[in-house]
Amino acid sequence: MPQVSSPPTFQWIGRNPPRKESIDKVTGRALYIDDLKFEGVLYGKTIRSAVPRGILKNISFLPGVPWGEFTIVTAKDIPGKNIVSLIELDQPFLVEREIKHAAEPIALIAHPDKGLVEKAMNFVKIDVDELPAILTIDESLSGKNIQWGTDNIFKTFHIRRGDPDSIWSKADVVVEGEYWTGAQEQLYIEPQGVVAVASREKGVTVWGSMQCPFYVQKGLKPLFDLPEDKVRVIYTVTGGGFGGKEEYPTLPAAHAALLSWKAGGQPVKIIYDRIEDMWATTKRHPCRTRIKSAFSRDGKLAALKIDATMDGGAYATLSAVVLSRGTLHSFGPYKCEHAVIDTRAVFTNSPPYGAFRGFGAPQTIFAIEQHMDRAARTLGIEPDELRLKNILRKGDAMPTGQIMKEDPGVDGVLKKALDESNYLEKRRAYREHNHADSRVKKGVGFALFFHGAGFTGSGEVFLDSKAGVELTAEGGVRILSANTEIGQGSFTTHSQIVAEELGISYEMVEVATPDTAVVPNSGPTVASRTCMVVGEILRKAAADLREVLVKSGHLPGGRHTPEEFRRAALRYRETQGELKVFSKYQPPSGIHWDDKTYTGEAYGAYAWACYVSDVEIDMTTCQVEVLDFVAVQEVGRVIHPVIAKGQIEGGVAQAIGWALYENVVLHQGVMQNIQLTNYILPTTADTPPIRVFFHEHPYPNGPYGAKGLGELPMDGPAPAIAAAVAFAIDRNIASIPILPETIFEATNG
Amino acid sequence: MDKAPVSFRINGKTWSGSVHPLKRLLDTIREDVGLTGTKEGCGEGECGACTVLLDGSPVMSCLVPTCQAEGKEVTTIEGLVRDGELHPMQDCFIQEGGAQCGICTPGMIMAAVAYANDPDSAEDMREALAGNLCRCTGYTRIYEAVRCAMEKMGDSGRSGKKDEGSRKKKAGAT
Numbered sequence: 001m002p003q004v005s006s007p008p009t010f011q012w013i014g015r016n017p018p019r020k021e022s023i024d025k026v027t028g029r030a031l032y033i034d035d036l037k038f039e040g041v042l043y044g045k046t047i048r049s050a051v052p053r054g055i056l057k058n059i060s061f062l063p064g065v066p067w068g069e070f071t072i073v074t075a076k077d078i079p080g081k082n083i084v085s086l087i088e089l090d091q092p093f094l095v096e097r098e099i100k101h102a103a104e105p106i107a108l109i110a111h112p113d114k115g116l117v118e119k120a121m122n123f124v125k126i127d128v129d130e131l132p133a134i135l136t137i138d139e140s141l142s143g144k145n146i147q148w149g150t151d152n153i154f155k156t157f158h159i160r161r162g163d164p165d166s167i168w169s170k171a172d173v174v175v176e177g178e179y180w181t182g183a184q185e186q187l188y189i190e191p192q193g194v195v196a197v198a199s200r201e202k203g204v205t206v207w208g209s210m211q212c213p214f215y216v217q218k219g220l221k222p223l224f225d226l227p228e229d230k231v232r233v234i235y236t237v238t239g240g241g242f243g244g245k246e247e248y249p250t251l252p253a254a255h256a257a258l259l260s261w262k263a264g265g266q267p268v269k270i271i272y273d274r275i276e277d278m279w280a281t282t283k284r285h286p287c288r289t290r291i292k293s294a295f296s297r298d299g300k301l302a303a304l305k306i307d308a309t310m311d312g313g314a315y316a317t318l319s320a321v322v323l324s325r326g327t328l329h330s331f332g333p334y335k336c337e338h339a340v341i342d343t344r345a346v347f348t349n350s351p352p353y354g355a356f357r358g359f360g361a362p363q364t365i366f367a368i369e370q371h372m373d374r375a376a377r378t379l380g381i382e383p384d385e386l387r388l389k390n391i392l393r394k395g396d397a398m399p400t401g402q403i404m405k406e407d408p409g410v411d412g413v414l415k416k417a418l419d420e421s422n423y424l425e426k427r428r429a430y431r432e433h434n435h436a437d438s439r440v441k442k443g444v445g446f447a448l449f450f451h452g453a454g455f456t457g458s459g460e461v462f463l464d465s466k467a468g469v470e471l472t473a474e475g476g477v478r479i480l481s482a483n484t485e486i487g488q489g490s491f492t493t494h495s496q497i498v499a500e501e502l503g504i505s506y507e508m509v510e511v512a513t514p515d516t517a518v519v520p521n522s523g524p525t526v527a528s529r530t531c532m533v534v535g536e537i538l539r540k541a542a543a544d545l546r547e548v549l550v551k552s553g554h555l556p557g558g559r560h561t562p563e564e565f566r567r568a569a570l571r572y573r574e575t576q577g578e579l580k581v582f583s584k585y586q587p588p589s590g591i592h593w594d595d596k597t598y599t600g601e602a603y604g605a606y607a608w609a610c611y612v613s614d615v616e617i618d619m620t621t622c623q624v625e626v627l628d629f630v631a632v633q634e635v636g637r638v639i640h641p642v643i644a645k646g647q648i649e650g651g652v653a654q655a656i657g658w659a660l661y662e663n664v665v666l667h668q669g670v671m672q673n674i675q676l677t678n679y680i681l682p683t684t685a686d687t688p689p690i691r692v693f694f695h696e697h698p699y700p701n702g703p704y705g706a707k708g709l710g711e712l713p714m715d716g717p718a719p720a721i722a723a724a725v726a727f728a729i730d731r732n733i734a735s736i737p738i739l740p741e742t743i744f745e746a747t748n749g
Numbered sequence: 750m751d752k753a754p755v756s757f758r759i760n761g762k763t764w765s766g767s768v769h770p771l772k773r774l775l776d777t778i779r780e781d782v783g784l785t786g787t788k789e790g791c792g793e794g795e796c797g798a799c800t801v802l803l804d805g806s807p808v809m810s811c812l813v814p815t816c817q818a819e820g821k822e823v824t825t826i827e828g829l830v831r832d833g834e835l836h837p838m839q840d841c842f843i844q845e846g847g848a849q850c851g852i853c854t855p856g857m858i859m860a861a862v863a864y865a866n867d868p869d870s871a872e873d874m875r876e877a878l879a880g881n882l883c884r885c886t887g888y889t890r891i892y893e894a895v896r897c898a899m900e901k902m903g904d905s906g907r908s909g910k911k912d913e914g915s916r917k918k919k920a921g922a923t
Contacts, residue, residue, distance in 0.1 A: 028786020
């Protein structure tokens with residue numbers, strides 16, 4: 001069992017009731033999008049570009065298939081605006097004239113025979129006049145081939161504190177480094193999939209695998225020029241997301257809906273196969289980070305200059321927001337009075353990079369943590385001692401000016417992680433071992449980091465989320481929220497929060513299917529915000545519902561049994577009718593953020609963590625194996641220990657993949673190794689024992705003290721593993737994935 | 750080639766139908782038999798989401814032509830519930846949090862059941878489940894679930910002990 005303590009006063013918080021949907025998932029009864037049957041369904045396929053850039057000249061449908069039986073859609077069939085509504089209005093649903101990446105959708109075909117529609121894809125000929133493409137960050141920044149705005153730059157951020165330039169010349173030691181993190185495929189095991197029914201008379205209805213039904217609704221309204229009540233989006237059981245089903249599902253949803261619209265309202269199903277999913281969908285932004293730092297001889301960080309560039313791909317999508325989070329995590333949990341941070345996201349002719357667990361933070365955290373290890377090596381100070389000299393404590397300011405109002409307890413987190421992993425002892429033992437044995441090198445390393453929960457800065461205020469609860473006919477309560485269950489356990493943790501607040505049993509709480517026609521917009525299921533932000537809105541809504549029952553005389557004030565609540569709820573429904581109570585997000589007091597200067601409280605709450613990795617490298621094969629992994633984190637309050645532990649373990653495994661195995665190979669800007677035979681995910685054989693420890697320091701603005709934790713485990717493993725590898729081979733590690741080739745080149749170069 | 754008659758037992762009942770002999774068993778189970786608990790994750794035998802038991806042994810049903818099931822016994826996730834009672838493996842997956850998004854779960858449970866039924870079929874639990882990818886759990890909750898189930902199934906955790914032992918030995922070999 002995970003090691004957390006729960007005061008006995010809690011009935012449901014800190015306990016492990018069975019997940020709401022688990023019985024359906026273990027029996028095969030859970031219906032994912034491809035399991036749903038629709039009468040008269042057509043199977044839709046997307047015809048894509050094969051070149052990274054060019055002018056579309058002609059689309060021809062060659063003889064060999066009965067095209068008369070097919071539904072065919074191109075850009076000219078679009079009834080409304082051919083633009084995906086996101087931050088910038090730059091991406092079309094289907095190419096009209098210029099192709100911007102080598103997986104870009106050009107035409108859509110559908111037919112009742114699944115086999116025939118697959119065959120037909122080979123009989124569509126796309127004529128293109130190719131144009132020179134931008135395939136790297138440096139090509140994008142060279143200014144020779146401008147394709148976006150005036151400079152190919154989607155977004156820049158700048159943070160200024162003090163004056164690093166006044167420090168360099170008088171510093172004892174200046175350490176510089178450049179770090180690279182590659183793209184990563186989310187690799188949810190259920191590929192993207194949707195079904196749509198669309199017609200002018202009935203409007204558009206979409207069912208699908210997704211994180212954010214209201215994002216899809218927002219995208220489809222202008223496409224069909226329909227009002228909100230004519231576009232309904234319904235979540236179906238979703239087999240993993242990790243960010244990959246945040247913004248992307250709008251595209252297949254739109255494509256299926258366009259085909260259905262053209263086919264007179266027949267249902268159209270689009271399910272990507274694995275190859276198409278890996279080829280065409282979003283991935284983690286590749287990122288190059290350059291860091292220059294000044295230290296005193298005894299290890300005090302005096303100045304920091306960070307310059308990070310992310311590859312955004314061919315359209316702006318969410319790159320600005322990913323970059324923002326990367327920027328705000330780039331300086332790590334360290335105090336530095338002279339810091340300058342400049343970041344940018346740039347255009348390339350690759351499929352757009354997008355949301356992926358951690359959302360830009362893992363990239364810059366990798367860089368700063370490798371840099372701290374590099375500095376420790378240069379200074380001849382042990383990495384843990386260097387951290388202790390520089391970590392943020394009460395009263396210290398981040399480069400954004402955010403003051404630590406209370407001591408976050410980072411020292412304790414660091415100490416616990418080093419103790420549990422026997423870090424200091426291992427450092428000594430492995431040093432001796434590596435000296436004696438040249439065939440197997442051993443290493444241990446750690447990363448210290450935080451992750452801001454919820455939307456950045458004023459993001460939550462703009463979202464203005466709303467969620468609620470209603471009484472059911474059985475005298476229980478139903479949660480009304482747009483937040484989806486994608487494996488992270490949101491239906492369960494939300495139910496626990498509502499049951500706790502109402503003093504009823506967990507079994508009396510149910511969760512409405514996220515359906516834009518039924519639930520309010522409680523914001524997207526992203527950014528470690530679902531439990532912390534939406535959970536708190538639901539807690540308040542539950543408290544208000546209880547107050548209605550008390551004030552109307554149906555429930556006594558003070559304590560009551562679940563059965564008394566049930567009877568009160570039934571009586572209320574008999575006499576007064578339905579009862580729905582909604583609550584809205586209220587920003588915590590004392591939180592101020594300035595988007596112009598990038599100063600203030602970037603996040604209301606941070607989760608803090610220290611992860612330690614123990615590795616072994618066979619110098620004959622140059623293969624790294626992780627033998628043991630310790631993850632210690634402070635997350636406010638653990639709502640459901642089994643779910644929380646599962647989130648950490650799963651995130652760690654996903655990040656081990658990013659650190660060691662998952663190498664996205666690009667050619668012409670597009671991923672080439674688009675199968676599970678050549679894009680390697682960690683299996684049971686590659687995943688070490690992951691030992692998870694929680695510290696609880698309740699956050700006053702989260703439900704029962706909870707902070708976000710879902711993204712946290714993506715941040716720490718890569719730098720911890722790289723540090724362990726660097727220690728084992730006595731070389732700096734500056735990029736991931738750390739493939740056998742990386743080890744070979746580092747030790748034989 | 751045209752459709753041909755085929756007949757096999759699935760979850761204890763005989764099923765007969767007419768399908769193309771090379772149709773993937775996965776598709777026959779989902780489309781013709783009508784049981785959608787078995788999932789497709791990659792379609793090339795890498796992820797294991799489509800794992801079913803064929804005469805008791807785990808196979809990736811996306812790689813098995815339907816004609817190979819002729820006369821055999823197929824067990825899918827739907828076949829584990831007996832008389833309304835969950836299989837201990839299903840119970841333990843719920844209790845230990847072995848299912849998160851759930852898409853790999855049916856295949857994972859079938860592979861785990863095959864191993865629990867015959868612990869000598871693999872060196873340890875890790876090897877037994879190495880053909881089943883899970884992107885959510887990091888596998889730790891799944892090991893807990895399998896250990897729990899094997900205890901309930903009366904193997905007194907034999908294999909669980911074996912797993913811990915082999916891992917410790919490795920981690921400690923300095």
